[in-house]
Amino acid sequence: MRVVRLSSEIDFDGWRRAARDLRAEGVSPETVIWTVERDLFEAAPIEKPAPAARAFTVPPAFVELARSVVLHRSSERLSLLYRLLWRLEREPRLIDNPADPDVAKARDMAKAVGRAIHKMHAFVRFRLVETDPETYAAWFEPAHRVTEAAAPFFARRFTNMTWTILTPDACVAWDGASLKVSDGADPAEAPSEDAQEELWRTYYASIFNPARLNERMMRQEMPKRYWRNLPEARLIPQLIETAQERAAAMVAASPSPAPDRVLKAALRQARDGSYNGDVPTSLDEVAAAVQVCRRCDLWRDATQGVAGEGAAHAPLMFVGEQPGDQEDLAGRPFVGPAGQVFNQALEEAGVPRDRTFITNAVKHFKHEPRGKRRIHKTPDRGEVQACRWWLDAERRLVRPRVIVALGATAAHAVMGKATPIAANRGRPLQLPDQGQAVVTYHPSFLLRLPDADARERARAEFVEDLRLAGELARLID
Amino acid sequence: MAVLDIRRKLAILADAAKYDASCASSGGEKRDSVGGKGVGSTEGMGICHAYAPDGRCISLLKILLTNFCIYDCAYCINRVSSNTLRARFSVKEVVDLTLNFYKRNYIEGLFLSSGVIRNGDYTMEEMVRIAKSLRLEHDFRGYIHLKLIPEASPELAAEAGLYADRVSINIELPRDDSLKSLAPEKDVGDIKRAMGRMRLAIDERAEPARKAARKTFARSQSTQLIVGADAAKDGDILARSASLYGAYRLSRVYYSAFSPIPDASHRLPSARPPLLREHRLYQADWLMRFYGFAQPEIIGEGEDLDLSVDPKTAWALRHRDRFPVDINLADRETLLRVPGLGAKAVDRILLARRQARLTIDDLRRVGAVVKRARAFVVAEGWTPGMATDGEHLKARLVEPAQLSLF
Ligand code: SF4
Ligand code: SF4
Numbered sequence: 001m002r003v004v005r006l007s008s009e010i011d012f013d014g015w016r017r018a019a020r021d022l023r024a025e026g027v028s029p030e031t032v033i034w035t036v037e038r039d040l041f042e043a044a045p046i047e048k049p050a051p052a053a054r055a056f057t058v059p060p061a062f063v064e065l066a067r068s069v070v071l072h073r074s075s076e077r078l079s080l081l082y083r084l085l086w087r088l089e090r091e092p093r094l095i096d097n098p099a100d101p102d103v104a105k106a107r108d109m110a111k112a113v114g115r116a117i118h119k120m121h122a123f124v125r126f127r128l129v130e131t132d133p134e135t136y137a138a139w140f141e142p143a144h145r146v147t148e149a150a151a152p153f154f155a156r157r158f159t160n161m162t163w164t165i166l167t168p169d170a171c172v173a174w175d176g177a178s179l180k181v182s183d184g185a186d187p188a189e190a191p192s193e194d195a196q197e198e199l200w201r202t203y204y205a206s207i208f209n210p211a212r213l214n215e216r217m218m219r220q221e222m223p224k225r226y227w228r229n230l231p232e233a234r235l236i237p238q239l240i241e242t243a244q245e246r247a248a249a250m251v252a253a254s255p256s257p258a259p260d261r262v263l264k265a266a267l268r269q270a271r272d273g274s275y276n277g278d279v280p281t282s283l284d285e286v287a288a289a290v291q292v293c294r295r296c297d298l299w300r301d302a303t304q305g306v307a308g309e310g311a312a313h314a315p316l317m318f319v320g321e322q323p324g325d326q327e328d329l330a331g332r333p334f335v336g337p338a339g340q341v342f343n344q345a346l347e348e349a350g351v352p353r354d355r356t357f358i359t360n361a362v363k364h365f366k367h368e369p370r371g372k373r374r375i376h377k378t379p380d381r382g383e384v385q386a387c388r389w390w391l392d393a394e395r396r397l398v399r400p401r402v403i404v405a406l407g408a409t410a411a412h413a414v415m416g417k418a419t420p421i422a423a424n425r426g427r428p429l430q431l432p433d434q435g436q437a438v439v440t441y442h443p444s445f446l447l448r449l450p451d452a453d454a455r456e457r458a459r460a461e462f463v464e465d466l467r468l469a470g471e472l473a474r475l476i477d
Numbered sequence: 478m479a480v481l482d483i484r485r486k487l488a489i490l491a492d493a494a495k496y497d498a499s500c501a502s503s504g505g506e507k508r509d510s511v512g513g514k515g516v517g518s519t520e521g522m523g524i525c526h527a528y529a530p531d532g533r534c535i536s537l538l539k540i541l542l543t544n545f546c547i548y549d550c551a552y553c554i555n556r557v558s559s560n561t562l563r564a565r566f567s568v569k570e571v572v573d574l575t576l577n578f579y580k581r582n583y584i585e586g587l588f589l590s591s592g593v594i595r596n597g598d599y600t601m602e603e604m605v606r607i608a609k610s611l612r613l614e615h616d617f618r619g620y621i622h623l624k625l626i627p628e629a630s631p632e633l634a635a636e637a638g639l640y641a642d643r644v645s646i647n648i649e650l651p652r653d654d655s656l657k658s659l660a661p662e663k664d665v666g667d668i669k670r671a672m673g674r675m676r677l678a679i680d681e682r683a684e685p686a687r688k689a690a691r692k693t694f695a696r697s698q699s700t701q702l703i704v705g706a707d708a709a710k711d712g713d714i715l716a717r718s719a720s721l722y723g724a725y726r727l728s729r730v731y732y733s734a735f736s737p738i739p740d741a742s743h744r745l746p747s748a749r750p751p752l753l754r755e756h757r758l759y760q761a762d763w764l765m766r767f768y769g770f771a772q773p774e775i776i777g778e779g780e781d782l783d784l785s786v787d788p789k790t791a792w793a794l795r796h797r798d799r800f801p802v803d804i805n806l807a808d809r810e811t812l813l814r815v816p817g818l819g820a821k822a823v824d825r826i827l828l829a830r831r832q833a834r835l836t837i838d839d840l841r842r843v844g845a846v847v848k849r850a851r852a853f854v855v856a857e858g859w860t861p862g863m864a865t866d867g868e869h870l871k872a873r874l875v876e877p878a879q880l881s882l883f
Contacts, residue, residue, distance in 0.1 A: 104842040122525055122527075125581060128581075156510065160510055161516060202491075203487055207495045207535060208531055212532075212734070213530055214530070214531050217528070218530050303724060326677075329725075369723030372722055
């Protein structure tokens, strides 16, 4: 039997040195006894100096695991770690096998240590012990030997405060510049109650909803072993005891009748809530009315209706398909990626955007949620038909000389019948109301074309069509 | 009106805030107080500093600025027609409370909401003043979550984003028609537009090109849906969530079982909160966010979740033909759909099986819930056998109703 003495319970370096030597020497795990001698002045004596010849390496994951397992209170932890180190010689990938019993056990210990650190971060309660300068102290009993490991967190959070945390294992003190570790303390040294604790208890009692009592969950997350150092915990028994009664009283209490003003407000809402069906007489009215329009279902999942915008009596009107993701959020047509393509082409064609009117065939964004994105969906014929009410109103109010339909959906809406782009683009089409129309690609179609040549060609045609429209509308000569 | 001392105010304004569940403190940017003048840090994961006897995490000082409100939302204890006690904090009182609690390590920061006094802008302005004072005067680097008042001006909302780590607007009711009847003054359009603007603002600041020049800005937004106050089915609620996640990149949708409130409105059910239903909705929400399920796969609109089993198990029972799954062969996506296997367990399975064929005992060690998974997997030395026909199996998987308290 070999006996190894470490200088403290969390002496990882000592363990590491000893374990390295033992393995190099070929001492098998069953024959080693690990102990701790707190008042040791020299480093752990190893009987023979290690033969330097058999150096070896271990995966970094093991070292990391060992560092936290050492902090566990289990007396088996050191021998378990040495057994793992021993086995690593023959099974170099052992540590990556979470199903191995030794590995699983070590991982469980590391997890418990991690949890103890986390709980220490959560449950330490500082008390003001001096006001000038403001100095705080806390007494805490961690589940494992994690005081030193947990301390840097407090130094980062309370850098500009002076504080001490006392525990039975060790004490850490921060003076605003550095952390000092000293021996464990006695509960008698715990600081006395802080005046804020009464307020904190008030908060704790008020934030609890008795109708949701769930003692099991509370105990799981805030185990009883921590309660005695938590000022709020003394309220728990009483809160639990009275919860049932309080909840039952709320359920049983007879509801108050709704006051008059509520009923009035509901009536007002019912009146304003839906569009009343009158023909809109101004563009502002259209913009307001599409917000409450329920002519089809597309409003439901969209943010808002996006009406057209631009010069009130523009000679040239552009009609796109529908607002996209960005347009839906911003409430304005053609501000997303397709809008940028469109603006650029417009500039190349020499058409001044501020003298045109830009709108869409359908005013709400049709899409399908896919995780954190929304996938565009083409509106169907019924939706286009329903929304023509608004498009027609805009046409009537703006009275443009020329309308450009961007894409097949818009072409259908503007012409009133299916009008394939390829066969009809590049020339003026006659509209029943004296005006003329031009049909062309939708700018997002250009974005989607995979082939660079085809894209260039389509873009050139697009600019050409915009120029034609500009000329017909007499915006360029 | 008698002047209330700070303790009475705290009791009233914390009590009034407790029905809001959307108060986690995760997802802030990483920072600490090194090199600063004040206190505070956020390190990614929020910390729960205490748990109330309802099992809920207490992470932030969650209070209302005031519970006076000019509106009349039926589900809300602060509605104008409720006979509750009223109080109002001053800006300084909230700032002091936050700092005093923070320095004693009671909290991660502040979650501030408010009833609407005078008008949306006035209220929002007061809330922004608090956040601003904490950040600028006290160099507070803890977490701040501000509730936006939907009808407040876009400029104020943007200013709130400058000081808060997260902002949120509660949609509260899953269906627009119930919003109309239960919260008559609230306009769902206002809410959605405010969320839309916030997403554009958050996106813009998050753009890599702007990052260097950018001041801290809210990282995320969230919302809350109340469950059980209106007639919405679980499928409707999940469809609403899916739509919100897609549109506004919410980091979370919180579900809050409608809880009886003192002085309830006659327009609402007076019943115990449907806690189990809330729990199932959270599970379903996780399936959408982390397990690759789409809403219609989990539950259709107009339908309710099966409360007796978790939604993944329910899905598996409806798709018996896809099981058993061989844990030594199946890919990640398939494993994620096996009941009893969480995302962590799946990752460990993928690691462990590179070294050896896995048995049922191995499953337990990687953290799977074997009791649940057993009927759906094939492992080394294990096939589920005959006892897997529908009803029989379901009966064995039904959980004891731990969550239906009382
Ligand atoms: S898409 Fe058009 S018709 Fe349908 S709801 Fe919106 S505005 Fe009304
Ligand atoms: S506006 Fe907010 S605080 Fe006011 S009644 Fe409605 S939910 Fe309650």
